[in-house]
Amino acid sequence: MRGWRHDYHTHIQTVKAYLALNQIKEANNFLQELEQDLVKVDSYVKSGNLMLDAILNSKISLADNKNIYVKCKANLPENISISDIDLCVILGNILDNAIEACEKIDENKRFIRIYISTLKNQLYISVQNSAKEELGFNEKNYITTKRGNHGLGMKRVKILVDKYEGYLNLQNEPGIFASEITIPLQ
Structure with a gap:
């Protein structure tokens, strides 16, 4: 759980950084990449x-x-x-x-x-x-x-x-x- 929490905070910070720099496309790409990782898990x-x-x-x-x-x-x-x-x-x-x-x-x-x-x-x-x-x-x-x-x-x-x-x-x-x-x- 601690590892997931660490990753979650890192992902949130990454998206916030992209948005703070007004890099909307990069933030969107990052979120799409995360979503693809979730799709790999979503099979049960x-x-x-x-x-x-x-x-x-x-x-x-x-x-x-x-x-x-x-x-x-x-x-x-x-x-x-x-x-x-x-x-x-x-x-x-x-x-x-x-x-x-x-x-x-x-x-x-x-x-x-x-x-x-x-x-x-x-x-x-x-x-x-x-x-x-x-x-x-x-x-x-x-x-x-x-x-x-x-x-x-x-x-x-x-x-x-x-x-x-x-x-x-x-x-x-x-x-x-x-x-x-x-x-x-x-």
Whole structure:
């Protein structure tokens, strides 16, 4: 995630520099080149929601490169009442954690299952992944295996789910970790 954030800031700064120098054509060319890079990734999921497709395809591509089997079913309208940024943060953190957990186990046991849809006027997100160990956590304190014991990603997910008056359910059993989110759609 840190690498993506670094690249994102670099890309934004590059476009700003072109625009500050009134080099519109160069800025446009740069953006088209970025778009072509995204098209290379955009081959796994077509959910109907552009932002969801972008984050899912990016993370699935990353998982695929790490020999993680991913099964994904996603269907979401283009316009939902959740901001694209918040949706990106929620899914990005959950999928980053799933990928990290899978990296810690044998390649032949690695999997991530993703299901995203609207059910009864709610956004429903389910992510299950293989995991090496059973983590200890409760609703308020998410225990992490990361150095420094920060676990900021899941705390951020919880804050955003709460922002939309949604529900976050985390379940952990030996060998599998599951995240379920429901968020009311207005």
